[in-house]
Amino acid sequence: MQSIQTNPTFTRRTLLLGMIGSVAHLTGCGGGGSDVAGLSSGGTGSFTSGTISGLGSIIVNGIRYNDDNATVISRDDGTSFGQSLKVGMVVSIQGSAVTAATTSNGTATATATKISCGSEWQGPVSSVSASSFNMLGLTVDVLTSTVFEGVATQLAGLSTSHFVEVHGYVDQTTGHLQATHVEVSNTQPTQYKLSGVVNNFSAVNRTFKLGTTAQPSSQISWDSNTSVPSSWSDGVFVRVTMTPGLLATHIRLLTSPLALLDADNEQDVEIHGFISAYQSNANFTVNGIQVDASNARIAGGSLALGVRVEIKGSLNNSILVATKVETPSNSEEASRTFEFHGTLSALDATAQTFVLHGLTFQYNNSTSMQGITLANGVSIEVKATRSSGAWVATEISSDA
Numbered sequence: 001m002q003s004i005q006t007n008p009t010f011t012r013r014t015l016l017l018g019m020i021g022s023v024a025h026l027t028g029c030g031g032g033g034s035d036v037a038g039l040s041s042g043g044t045g046s047f048t049s050g051t052i053s054g055l056g057s058i059i060v061n062g063i064r065y066n067d068d069n070a071t072v073i074s075r076d077d078g079t080s081f082g083q084s085l086k087v088g089m090v091v092s093i094q095g096s097a098v099t100a101a102t103t104s105n106g107t108a109t110a111t112a113t114k115i116s117c118g119s120e121w122q123g124p125v126s127s128v129s130a131s132s133f134n135m136l137g138l139t140v141d142v143l144t145s146t147v148f149e150g151v152a153t154q155l156a157g158l159s160t161s162h163f164v165e166v167h168g169y170v171d172q173t174t175g176h177l178q179a180t181h182v183e184v185s186n187t188q189p190t191q192y193k194l195s196g197v198v199n200n201f202s203a204v205n206r207t208f209k210l211g212t213t214a215q216p217s218s219q220i221s222w223d224s225n226t227s228v229p230s231s232w233s234d235g236v237f238v239r240v241t242m243t244p245g246l247l248a249t250h251i252r253l254l255t256s257p258l259a260l261l262d263a264d265n266e267q268d269v270e271i272h273g274f275i276s277a278y279q280s281n282a283n284f285t286v287n288g289i290q291v292d293a294s295n296a297r298i299a300g301g302s303l304a305l306g307v308r309v310e311i312k313g314s315l316n317n318s319i320l321v322a323t324k325v326e327t328p329s330n331s332e333e334a335s336r337t338f339e340f341h342g343t344l345s346a347l348d349a350t351a352q353t354f355v356l357h358g359l360t361f362q363y364n365n366s367t368s369m370q371g372i373t374l375a376n377g378v379s380i381e382v383k384a385t386r387s388s389g390a391w392v393a394t395e396i397s398s399d400a
Helices: 011-017 330-334
Strands: 044-055 057-061 063-065 071-074 090-095 106-117 119-124 132-135 138-141 147-150 164-171 178-187 193-203 207-210 236-244 248-253 270-280 282-286 289-292 297-300 308-316 319-327 339-345 345-348 353-356 359-360 367-372 379-386 390-398
Touching: 044 063, 057 090, 090 164, 119 132, 119 297, 132 164, 138 164, 164 270, 164 308
Parallel strands: 044 270, 044 339, 063 106, 071 106, 138 178, 147 178, 289 319, 297 319, 359 390, 367 390
Antiparallel strands: 044 057, 044 090, 057 063, 090 106, 119 164, 119 193, 132 138, 164 178, 193 207, 193 236, 236 248, 270 282, 270 308, 282 289, 308 319, 339 379, 345 353, 353 359, 379 390
């Protein structure tokens, strides 16, 4: 399936269509606290977009999606994604209706049918600071919860000799990328990738930059072989694939993942991200998804371009009709707890470590053991946090 190269326009007609019909109230259903994973109101299916916060299958926005038979495609062009889904990657999921958790601390479940995934930026590291790093002229912000993998497992191990592929969310007000997953390598990739708002656009010279005028990216060029949108200019958000020489090969407009995944009406929806276009509290866009929040309950801070949001609602005519909009802070994101289900292996009682899904976890006297004795081959559920590049188990229980 190919992504549609259009820039959605929020018209009066589509807004009115999106408001037709009743909107079900959403209820919390476990998986991390109240009002997390609210997609169990009896819709025909579910659509969710956010960060993978656990494995076994994949857990996104508090819902454990079985992805055994799901089709996984690239958000860039609709072709096969071709990589394993990992914690911290940003995905959109089309799936079945959600089944609520059966216990107060359980996890809601559903079955994924189609998943889209893709990184935002890829290229060389040019500088590193205490809480961020720079690549191709732009800034990547890092939180405690940001997952690093590869030759560096934390920001402190990153250097200017490294190349990175970064998943996360672009803040259009600053041009920064809030990183959720960083894959670090010593090998230069065959292509670089950036996304952001176009500035310094020159059709004559076939050059442009991304980001803000205060902090623009390195200059990017294109030629007659480059795939470009039919209409683009300064102020337009684009995703760019380029050579290491910064010659663009593909320039794509930001499109809604709802179209890429063929999401249906009447589905329950939950999305996490940043407001990418803002007209009013009732009319805005999050990562390409149009939102009608005219009847939504808004909790937290004020809404504006670039604000981080978590939205629950239902889908109607490709519009998310919101019932609730929340604005979590970076500190809330930094304290994120991850959840893993699987079979324990490589237990080292002396070092107090074990392996699950290829990841090494540490445990200690502060880890809550929920009536379980650790042993290789045991099915476990692990709640964990990130600490200095390591996975630290906070709670371990049986997953039989």
